[in-house]
Amino acid sequence: MVAPSSRNWTDLIRQCAAIVGEDGVISSAEERSVYECDGLASYRQMPGLVVLPRTTEQVAALVQLCDRELIPFVARGSGTGLSGGALPTPDCMLIVTARMNQILEVDLENQRVRVQPGVINAWVTQAVADAGYYYAPDPSSQIICSIGGNIAENSGGVHCLKYGVTNNHVLSMTFVLPNGAVMETGRKVPELPGYDLTGLLVGSEGTLGIATEITLRILKAPEAVEVLLADFTTIEAAGQTVADIIQAGIIPAGMEIMDNLSINAVEDVVQTNCYPRDAGAVLIIELDGLQEEVVASRQRVGAICDQNGARQVTVATDLQERLRLWKGRKAAFAAAGKLSPNYFVQDGVIPRTKLATVLGEIEALGQQFGYQIANVFHAGDGNLHPLILYDESVPGSLQAVEALGGEILKLCVRSGGSISGEHGIGSDKKCFMPDMFSALDLESMLWVRQAFDPKTLANPEKVFPTPRTCGEGAHAHLSVEVGDAQLF
Amino acid sequence: MVAPSSRNWTDLIRQCAAIVGEDGVISSAEERSVYECDGLASYRQMPGLVVLPRTTEQVAALVQLCDRELIPFVARGSGTGLSGGALPTPDCMLIVTARMNQILEVDLENQRVRVQPGVINAWVTQAVADAGYYYAPDPSSQIICSIGGNIAENSGGVHCLKYGVTNNHVLSMTFVLPNGAVMETGRKVPELPGYDLTGLLVGSEGTLGIATEITLRILKAPEAVEVLLADFTTIEAAGQTVADIIQAGIIPAGMEIMDNLSINAVEDVVQTNCYPRDAGAVLIIELDGLQEEVVASRQRVGAICDQNGARQVTVATDLQERLRLWKGRKAAFAAAGKLSPNYFVQDGVIPRTKLATVLGEIEALGQQFGYQIANVFHAGDGNLHPLILYDESVPGSLQAVEALGGEILKLCVRSGGSISGEHGIGSDKKCFMPDMFSALDLESMLWVRQAFDPKTLANPEKVFPTPRTCGEGAHAHLSVEVGDAQLF
Numbered sequence: 001m002v003a004p005s006s007r008n009w010t011d012l013i014r015q016c017a018a019i020v021g022e023d024g025v026i027s028s029a030e031e032r033s034v035y036e037c038d039g040l041a042s043y044r045q046m047p048g049l050v051v052l053p054r055t056t057e058q059v060a061a062l063v064q065l066c067d068r069e070l071i072p073f074v075a076r077g078s079g080t081g082l083s084g085g086a087l088p089t090p091d092c093m094l095i096v097t098a099r100m101n102q103i104l105e106v107d108l109e110n111q112r113v114r115v116q117p118g119v120i121n122a123w124v125t126q127a128v129a130d131a132g133y134y135y136a137p138d139p140s141s142q143i144i145c146s147i148g149g150n151i152a153e154n155s156g157g158v159h160c161l162k163y164g165v166t167n168n169h170v171l172s173m174t175f176v177l178p179n180g181a182v183m184e185t186g187r188k189v190p191e192l193p194g195y196d197l198t199g200l201l202v203g204s205e206g207t208l209g210i211a212t213e214i215t216l217r218i219l220k221a222p223e224a225v226e227v228l229l230a231d232f233t234t235i236e237a238a239g240q241t242v243a244d245i246i247q248a249g250i251i252p253a254g255m256e257i258m259d260n261l262s263i264n265a266v267e268d269v270v271q272t273n274c275y276p277r278d279a280g281a282v283l284i285i286e287l288d289g290l291q292e293e294v295v296a297s298r299q300r301v302g303a304i305c306d307q308n309g310a311r312q313v314t315v316a317t318d319l320q321e322r323l324r325l326w327k328g329r330k331a332a333f334a335a336a337g338k339l340s341p342n343y344f345v346q347d348g349v350i351p352r353t354k355l356a357t358v359l360g361e362i363e364a365l366g367q368q369f370g371y372q373i374a375n376v377f378h379a380g381d382g383n384l385h386p387l388i389l390y391d392e393s394v395p396g397s398l399q400a401v402e403a404l405g406g407e408i409l410k411l412c413v414r415s416g417g418s419i420s421g422e423h424g425i426g427s428d429k430k431c432f433m434p435d436m437f438s439a440l441d442l443e444s445m446l447w448v449r450q451a452f453d454p455k456t457l458a459n460p461e462k463v464f465p466t467p468r469t470c471g472e473g474a475h476a477h478l479s480v481e482v483g484d485a486q487l488f
Numbered sequence: 489m490v491a492p493s494s495r496n497w498t499d500l501i502r503q504c505a506a507i508v509g510e511d512g513v514i515s516s517a518e519e520r521s522v523y524e525c526d527g528l529a530s531y532r533q534m535p536g537l538v539v540l541p542r543t544t545e546q547v548a549a550l551v552q553l554c555d556r557e558l559i560p561f562v563a564r565g566s567g568t569g570l571s572g573g574a575l576p577t578p579d580c581m582l583i584v585t586a587r588m589n590q591i592l593e594v595d596l597e598n599q600r601v602r603v604q605p606g607v608i609n610a611w612v613t614q615a616v617a618d619a620g621y622y623y624a625p626d627p628s629s630q631i632i633c634s635i636g637g638n639i640a641e642n643s644g645g646v647h648c649l650k651y652g653v654t655n656n657h658v659l660s661m662t663f664v665l666p667n668g669a670v671m672e673t674g675r676k677v678p679e680l681p682g683y684d685l686t687g688l689l690v691g692s693e694g695t696l697g698i699a700t701e702i703t704l705r706i707l708k709a710p711e712a713v714e715v716l717l718a719d720f721t722t723i724e725a726a727g728q729t730v731a732d733i734i735q736a737g738i739i740p741a742g743m744e745i746m747d748n749l750s751i752n753a754v755e756d757v758v759q760t761n762c763y764p765r766d767a768g769a770v771l772i773i774e775l776d777g778l779q780e781e782v783v784a785s786r787q788r789v790g791a792i793c794d795q796n797g798a799r800q801v802t803v804a805t806d807l808q809e810r811l812r813l814w815k816g817r818k819a820a821f822a823a824a825g826k827l828s829p830n831y832f833v834q835d836g837v838i839p840r841t842k843l844a845t846v847l848g849e850i851e852a853l854g855q856q857f858g859y860q861i862a863n864v865f866h867a868g869d870g871n872l873h874p875l876i877l878y879d880e881s882v883p884g885s886l887q888a889v890e891a892l893g894g895e896i897l898k899l900c901v902r903s904g905g906s907i908s909g910e911h912g913i914g915s916d917k918k919c920f921m922p923d924m925f926s927a928l929d930l931e932s933m934l935w936v937r938q939a940f941d942p943k944t945l946a947n948p949e950k951v952f953p954t955p956r957t958c959g960e961g962a963h964a965h966l967s968v969e970v971g972d973a974q975l976f
Contacts, residue, residue: 052511109841110841111734111841111842154679156679161503165678165679167684167687177932178927181544181928182928183926183928184926184929185929187901187904187905187906187924188839188904188905189838189839189870189904189905189906191642191644191653191655191906191909192906192908192924193691193838193906193907193908193912193913193917193921193924193951194691194913194925194929194930194933194951195688195691195692195933195937196687196688196690196691197654197929197932197933197936197937199655199684199688200683200684200687200936202684203681203682203683203684204683204812220734220735220736220737221737222737223737245709246599247708248708249708249709249710249778250709250778262972279615279778290737290738290780290781290785290788291780291783291784292780292783292784292786293777293781295778295780296545296779296780296781297778298779300778330780341503348887349677350677351598351676352598353597353598375656413675416676417675417677417678418675418677418679418680418681419681420680420681421679422682425681425682429681433681433682436675436680436681437682438671438672440665440669440670440671441671441672441673441682441685442682444665444671444685444940445682445683445685447684447939447940448683448688448936448939449683450939451935451936451939452932452935453940463681463682
């Protein structure tokens with residue numbers, strides 16, 4: 001039991017054990033080291049102490065202890081986040097929600113489910129699927145990421161084009177504030193009067209407190225689902241097709257683009273045999289709704305693909321065939337790992353109408369820096385995920401790739417877009433916040449932070465740029481282990 | 489030029505005139521009296537001074553002046569609000585946005601329109617209709633209410649069932665903070681990282697500052713629209729039909745219920761000849777989307793109406809016929825004015841599944857208090873608008889009706905609902921906030937308010953309960969002039 005600072009850790013451990021039980025406190029250096037990073041493995045920091053509460057009351061008692069003793073605290077769900085949002089700060093209390101894994105209430109009649117934050121995203125749909133419902137936000141990590149983490153990062157997913165990201169699906173929360181008080185935001189109906197605290201807290205990346213119970217909206221499963229795979233000779237044609245489909249008044253459940261480099265990586269690895277290796281890009285379109293609606297939409301979407309020069313449009317109606325068309329997209333990040341020893345994934349957003357232009361500019365940036373870039377992304381949302389391929393054994397490559405990634409983000413901002421689509425700011429992108437927000441924008445956010453957390457104990461050193469932020473990046477950045485790649 | 493306090497108004501008028509020009513300052517008592525109330529005419533208070541800026545810079549300069557001189561300021565759009573949100577406070581500067589009426593940019597490609605806050609709601613759709621677009625939030629007052637007011641109150645409307653209320657359609661704002669600083673919230677794409685300030689400011693009822701430019705999302709106009717009018721022998725059957733339609737996975741553009749009392753009032757006044765006088769209730773359902781989708785939905789909705797015992801279902805496909813079916817609903821509040829000398833309209837929300845039960849309880853409350861209640865409401869959202877009929881010439885009737893209205897709101901809260909669906913809290917409902925929110929909920933909101941407005945100058949005495957709030961209600965409450973009734 002090694003304690004990393006002059007704080008009286010023995011006494012703290014005793015107090016934590018009194019709250020969560022002996023088996024809910026992890027204090028040995030060896031066991032704590034498991035928690036030194038999240039999905040962004042290149043940032044690492046040992047927490048002072050790890051605690052695993054089971055209830056709102058236990059979280060509140062822990063946070064009250066932190067407030068009293070001025071201990072910074074960091075909440076962690078499954079640790080799959082990609083922006084270092086759950087990175088411990090030195091000597092912090094890491095509050096892990098893994099044992100808060102109960103589905104507390106399923107209320108089909110009112111289409112809502114109340115869960116603890118450690119519940120895994122996919123469990124929500126599993127709990128209601130037999131009754132014909134589902135939970136819409138579907139990050140690619142959904143079989144492992146937690147609802148609490150989704151709340152913190154306002155997570156997206158393939159189906160958020162039509163149904164919106166996490167904040168559109170949270171009706172209310174029980175929320176432990178940084179002083180340990182327990183607040184109930186929202187009621188059973190949406191759109192309450194007063195300030196929208198639920199909306200404010202979703203996406204606040206743990207800097208305003210910890211959600212301990214969450215009421216989620218579930219949707220009726222669509223009657224019909226079809227998937228179209230269209231192949232194009234150029235990525236610009238695929239991008240234009242996306243814009244034209246939306247322009248025609250059709251909102252597919254999802255629209256994803258993969259470029260030639262990604263297609264070939266995927267076919268090398270998983271051999272779907274449905275992604276043509278000579279295509280400039282493939283566009284995968286999922287349509288859902290009433291049977292008649294889906295059939296009508298499919299005909300129109302097919303025509304728009306044809307007008308944009310699609311060489312072939314494959315349609316899948318039954319589940320097996322749909323999964324086959326999705327298979328390559330789902331394997332794309334893992335497959336990219338075969339293209340080079342390392343890759344760096346960026347997450348940025350541009351207005352959908354600028355897809356063709358900006359993709360060209362990203363390619364030009366890659367050539368300028370001397371790196372290949374693969375593109376696999378949520379095209380309907382304009383949410384880009386450029387994958388910069390590199391070899392970290394080449395001296396200076398990580399720094400160069402980081403600089404290239406930063407240029408891509410700045411390009412997104414110049415195009416009227418955003419430095420993050422769904423991964424959050426966390427530890428990783430805080431130095432880019434001033435590229436996107438004015439000093440006053442950031443100051444206004446800090447007013448809110450200060451109002452909720454005057455002692456700055458809740459997930460400190462995240463989201464907001466600090467004077468030393470922008471120097472840090474060079475030595476610890478976005479290189480993701482290929483083993484994590486299926487989680488994008 | 490009569491000044492109501494010891495403040496040096498002459499000097500203030502001079503300073504304001506230097507900012508907005510002589511013709512932008514209204515200081516005579518006679519002219520100021522025009523602005524002493526909004527749509528909730530029973531609360532009245534003369535403003536100290538009225539100013540009519542034209543630009544963000546002018547608003548910022550006025551607010552800086554208020555900040556320097558500690559003058560409370562109240563923003564006012566068209567003054568159609570029904571909760572007294574634009575009620576002046578004594579000696580305040582009333583900042584009227586009527587001259588900020590420019591549509592600044594129409595960007596069809598990216599489906600957005602940038603407007604000044606004094607632009608009338610309906611103008612947005614008018615500006616883009618020829619190109620096949622529209623702005624979805626449609627309060628019944630849309631031909632007169634302003635976008636700025638819609639932002640302040642997070643306004644709803646008939647079509648918000650499917651498309652969501654105002655906060656779902658605001659992409660970004662230029663916002664003058666209570667210290668006069670000008671912030672830009674949001675960018676051209678939705679779902680930014682950092683705290684969701686746009687979401688926080690929409691619906692903040694002028695207590696956090698003033699929106700001076702607003703970028704709205706516009707939608708592609710649906711290809712097909714149909715309206716169904718179903719008549720039922722009981723209101724419970726109409727309510728159950730609403731729940732069953734949603735349960736079947738169909739989200740109509742709007743679903744409205746009118747009860748027998750409202751039907752007869754409407755037929756007396758506008759003779760639609762399509763609302764059966766012996767019906768317990770009529771349900772009006774608007775379907776929109778692709779042609780095939782609307783046809784399929786209509787068949788299913790029709791079948792659900794039949795299963796719930798609808799005596800007749802009328803379908804309107806062409807515009808004239810659709811307007812005929814809507815005519816009675818649109819005239820309902822005006823017609824209710826014929827049922828009794830006065831009426832009192834309440835605005836509350838309940839979970840949709842509790843419609844049948846709660847409507848019965850409201851009727852029972854009416855009987856208990858000895859007043860008839862007509863019901864005309866956004867059934868799909870569970871957004872009730874009970875109209876309590878009374879005669880203000882009967883001593884004590886207003887107080888009794890207010891008490892009954894309060895009981896209805898408490899019933900909404902007990903049912904898991906809300907004390908406001910779309911009219912806001914304003915001056916009118918602040919004493920009910922503690923029925924809905926805990927002390928900590930309200931304190932957390934006040935932290936935010938304090939952070940943005942430490943001097944409490946922005947629309948003071950609104951939204952949040954004050955010790956003297958709950959005594960005030962008895963003498964100045966919700967009696968709305970019948971002439972305003974078409975605005976609901």
